[in-house]
Amino acid sequence: MIKVEQLSFSFPQKELYTNISFTLEEGQHCAFIGTSGSGKSTLIDILMDPDRYLFDGRLEMEPGCSIGYVSQFAQPDTSADTTVFEYIGASFIKLQNEIESICSEMETSSDIEPLLDKYQLALDAFDAMGGNDFESNIHKQLNLANLMKRRDLKVSDLSGGEFKLVQVMKEMLNRPDLMIMDEPDVFLDFDNLNALKQLINSHKGILLVVTHNRYLLNHCFNKIIHLENMEIQEYDGRYIEYNFSLLQTKIELQELTLAEKEEIERNENIIDNLRAIATYNSEASRGRALKARVKFQERLEARRIKAPFVDIKQPEIHFGIDHDVQDLTVLKVDQYRAAYDELLLDKVSFEMKSTDKVALIGPNGTGKTTLLRDIANNHPDSITLHADAKVAYLSQLQGEVLKDSNTLLEEFIDAGMSTYDEIRAHLAGYGFEREILNQRIESLSGGEKNLLQLAKVAVSNADLLLLDEPTSHLDTYTQIALDQAIQDYKGAILMISHDFYSVVNGMDYVLIIDDKTVRRMTIKKFKKMIYARHFDKDYLELEQQKKALETKIELALKATDFELAQSLMDELEALIKLL
Incomplete structure (x- = not known):
């Protein structure tokens, strides 16, 4: 068991926790959730290296408790020649080589006693790690993630999503007492996300996973830890029940x-x-x-009731256009080509009307971001934008759009807003208030930076929104607010996303990358394809019904019609059993 009691911690400019307590027990797969900037990553840092932090309270772990960690920002070493198999099994291979070296030394040594002791220690360590089965365990994991074909490939040749999965396998194979993963799902394509789900569900030890991914939350966890407003709430059960x-x-x-x-x-x-x-x-x-x-x-x-976990403020995301939208072609792509070390996209052609909402879908590393960046910034001859079209761009590489050395106020002055009062009022709707407005952007969390990008897109009054993984790092409450903003927007959207819900709920059709070009697919056909690979029958339809019921309940609460709200809750409970 890992036990946190009455923990309090703050930075000079921000208080994070006040007397929070929770436990993690054997067999628990715990989702760690909370709004952006609430301090989830900092709490993970405290768990991993408590001596680095001056906190009040107690942190109890078994002596020698081993911790595995998967960072959201890890990148492969492109200079190394290590294969996928060697990378995953590095600690086993190292010990295996040490045992072989001791055996070789014993063949020629006259003083064999100390070598025998050394040999036995190495064998015991190898056995304790499960070394006798490490090759078959690696193969099981690779098969589970559908990456067996990558076994002998260099790690540097993997896509970002594939490397994230390989990193998860490496940590799991070492069988830590506690496995921590910080947003392991960010930027994963549909297939890799499903592989991550399989790996999480196959793990036998304690898991603590920071995630906002609605698919993983609904399918992977038996405990929820929710950090909000400097307090923590524990719930033993599934996220949907929470x-x-x-x-x-x-x-x-x-x-x-x-x-x-x-x-x-x-x-x-x-x-x-x-x-x-x-x-x-x-x-x-x-x-x-x-x-x-x-x-x-x-x-x-x-004694007025305070409910920090019930009254969670959603940001007020709204994308507007300051003129009437006319029926015209806002974007034309004709025989577009993109290549780096290898050809990514070739003979890509499509058009978008001024009200089209389109998802650009494809595996990691197939050139989606390159295409979006060329539309936003580079304008090659193969891309034509309407002469009067105004474009706003949200990048998964946040530094492309936000200047880290700026304060939040300076960023929006640079964006063309005229007064600080106007900026303060706008950013307050996104949850940015008081002293945070004078902080530098570099001090924000990943979720806060993405939310800031959305706030910047919102003031652009653009005709075409280019959104590259807009839900990444965002908490679930902000994702739902974004879904609604996309549905309400009157202009055109071209969005890269691996979020099932955002694509199905908000897009008119999909552009699928296939054999280095794109083909158009209806939402109906896309849903059928996703069902075949990932979902149980009618899952997305039931999710939509659930969302509609939750909206009706919120409206009933606004009207203080508690009788209606409770009857709708009975319907919702029956629906959840189907999910």
């Missing part, structure tokens, strides 16, 4: 809050009346009654 629990709690608390509010208002009226009487009647009993009522009111105010 969300249901949050919504049920919200209904109950809102009913209580309304009752509290009415009681406070009634007491306030009594106080006003007593004060009015006191102006012409100075009897001591009247003064005591007034004083008692004021104290009672203070107690009512003090």
